[in-house]
Amino acid sequence: MSGMSDTTEAQARQTNEESMLESIQHNHLLGLATYSRPEIELILSTARQFREVLDRPIKRVPTLRGVTVVNLFFEPSTRTRISFELAEKRLSADTVNFSASGSSVSKGETLKDTAQNIEAMKIDIVVVRHQSPGAPHFLTQCVDAAIINAGDGAHEHPTQALLDLLTMTDRLGPLDGKRVSIIGDISHSRVARSNIHGLKAMGAEVTLCGPRTMIPFGINEMGVRVTNRLDEALEGCDVAMALRIQLERQGSVLFPSLREYHETFGIKMHHLHRYQDLLVMHPGPVNRGVELASEVVDHERAVILSQVTNGVAVRMSVLYHIAGIKRNESTDGD
Ligand code: CP
Numbered sequence: 324m325s326g327m328s329d330t331t332e333a334q335a336r337q338t339n340e341e342s343m344l345e346s347i348q349h350n351h352l353l354g355l356a357t358y359s360r361p362e363i364e365l366i367l368s369t370a371r372q373f374r375e376v377l378d379r380p381i382k383r384v385p386t387l388r389g390v391t392v393v394n395l396f397f398e399p400s401t402r403t404r405i406s407f408e409l410a411e412k413r414l415s416a417d418t419v420n421f422s423a424s425g426s427s428v429s430k431g432e433t434l435k436d437t438a439q440n441i442e443a444m445k446i447d448i449v450v451v452r453h454q455s456p457g458a459p460h461f462l463t464q465c466v467d468a469a470i471i472n473a474g475d476g477a478h479e480h481p482t483q484a485l486l487d488l489l490t491m492t493d494r495l496g497p498l499d500g501k502r503v504s505i506i507g508d509i510s511h512s513r514v515a516r517s518n519i520h521g522l523k524a525m526g527a528e529v530t531l532c533g534p535r536t537m538i539p540f541g542i543n544e545m546g547v548r549v550t551n552r553l554d555e556a557l558e559g560c561d562v563a564m565a566l567r568i569q570l571e572r573q574g575s576v577l578f579p580s581l582r583e584y585h586e587t588f589g590i591k592m593h594h595l596h597r598y599q600d601l602l603v604m605h606p607g608p609v610n611r612g613v614e615l616a617s618e619v620v621d622h623e624r625a626v627i628l629s630q631v632t633n634g635v636a637v638r639m640s641v642l643y644h645i646a647g648i649k650r651n652e653s654t655d656g657d
Contacts, residue, residue: 347644351470353459354479355520363524364466367489370633370640375414392448393441396473399432400452402607402631403473403482410638416646419446434458434487435465435562442466448645451475456513459616469645477511483606484517486637488525490630491562492578494602499526504556506532506588507566507614508577510539514606515566532556533588535564536577553588557598564604565614573583581613591616595624597625602626 344361355363377383392411396404404420421441423429426439438449450471451459456478458616461469474480488498490506496503503522508530526563529547532555533536543549548555557563575594579585585591589612590603603615603625611617618626 333475337499346425346647350645351459351463351472352481352645353470355481355484355517355524356479358481358520358524360422360524360526363485364490366485366637366640366644367492369643370489370636373413373639373643374633374636376639377632379497380443382413383415384413384645385415387411387414387646389417390414390447391417391419391445392450392642393419393421393446394430394471394473395438395441395449395451395453395612397428397451397453397458398474399519400582402475402634403452403480405455406631406634407471407473407482407638407642409635410642413635414639414642416448416642422585423611427506434461434503438462442468447640469642471645474513476513477516478513479517480513480522480606481517481521482634482638482641483514484521485641486630486633487514487518487604489627489633489637490520490604491527491602492525493629493633495528495561496566498522501527501529501562502529502560503562503564504530504532504560505564505566506553506556506590508537508568509533509542509566510537510577511569512566519547520562523547530560534578534584557587557590557594560598560601562602562604563594564606565609567606567608568610568613581610585613585616589614589621592618592619595619597623604630607631 325428344365347362376382394404408418446468448469449462450461450473452473453475458475462470472479473479477557491498505515505518519529531542531547531549532553535551538549553554576623602621605615605627609615609620611620
């Protein structure tokens, strides 16, 4: 792993030997549903090493020199887009940014044609956010580049879940038996889906909580507990992960009012007083006064900005592992 210190490289080797895994077994990162615990642990341990790079005065290593990454964003984003771009720059990759607005998509060009035209300019990795579930899977059939899912509709947002797992393990250690409650609009949430896969793989117990209209039918088949009572979700819980109410994805209003939602499902200061060890997380962007009381957002037990910091290190790790696979493929010729 060029650019890391000798100690860091030694730690990386030791960790990899311990887990008996030196690389992930996937060409793409489409979701966490197909990623094993050792693969997730490898990504997190590499992210911890890259986090050291981010604390240096010169926050750049040559690891991905010569690799070209396009960030293909068909939906708005602040955190994911900026942290992918920073991760690519920190790894010395060449980076190209694409937004649907202002592109030829507005003239009717399809996703397939857009991707194939961009790939014709010699791209190695595509990071894609799209409103349609399955768009990253579809791209794997259209282009040879490695695909990283940066959020596809209500399907998956794997790098968000990985940065959430990193933030949780930093605070709690191994997640076996730890209790995590995901609260809010589960039906529309790719963050919830990826976190369920990741948390279950890491041995955590997951509870989902929200209005009945926002809990998908049959979700308990994923091995999660479901409740409509916030106190039941928070009692004995280590982490409360509040989800954004996604008004832009709702076909109809699924609860009477934002004020009532906050009263019933919003995490407020009295919850932090009652549940003294509870950590609060949120993927952002936060609707202050809806999912979380404004004072809770700013409380020291809300680790929302640590999640954002970890996002850069996790995305460096994902890019590193995905690019490694592509390099091995071209070297091995298979
Ligand atoms: N958490 C997250 O995906 O935020 P953005 O939409 O700002 O990227």
